[in-house]
Amino acid sequence: SEYLWDGAMKGIDLYILNQAVVDGQMVGVPYEYWQGKIATVTYKTEEGGYIIVSAFQQHKEQHILIGRDSRIITAYARPGYEFIGWSDGVTTPERIDRNVQGDFTVTAMFRKIED
Numbered sequence: 001s002e003y004l005w006d007g008a009m010k011g012i013d014l015y016i017l018n019q020a021v022v023d024g025q026m027v028g029v030p031y032e033y034w035q036g037k038i039a040t041v042t043y044k045t046e047e048g049g050y051i052i053v054s055a056f057q058q059h060k061e062q063h064i065l066i067g068r069d070s071r072i073i074t075a076y077a078r079p080g081y082e083f084i085g086w087s088d089g090v091t092t093p094e095r096i097d098r099n100v101q102g103d104f105t106v107t108a109m110f111r112k113i114e115d
Contacts, residue, residue, distance in 0.1 A: 038063050040103045041070050048081030048110030070097040075108035084109050 041062045043051050051060075053071050062070050074094045077083045085091045087107040 037066055039066055039100045040064075041097060041100060042103075042105040043073055044105060044107040045075065046107060046109050048112060049075055049077045049083060049108055051075050051108055064097075064100045066101060067099055070095075070100060072096045075110075077110050080113055081110040082113055084111050 041064060043060060043062075045051055051073055053073050062073075064070055072094060073096075075083050075086070076093065083093050086095065087109060088104075090106070093108075
């Protein structure tokens with residue numbers, strides 16, 4: 001049997017990277033299958049803020065199939081700080097990285113608000 005990722009799984013959210021369809025069944029997939037097919041996007045924050053993907057999840061990494069989009073991530077300033085941008089030049093607190101082609105790291109930057 002062959003792993004049927006592209007046809008059978010294309011619409012499935014990619015956060016479950018150890019599953020695939022083999023002969024119509026969901027099964028665990030060896031790590032070697034994913035080598036070269038996923039990218040790791042790492043989100044960091046400076047002092048003064050935090051990042052959230054959904055209401056109660058703070059993800060520092062997303063594992064994404066090459067060519068797919070990241071999940072939406074939002075940077076929030078803590079009291080006394082303001083968001084000033086991401087290290088790669090994105091200026092909005094909310095971002096989605098489209099058509100990811102390889103590993104990269106970005107940092108949400110904040111500055112202390114002067115009294």
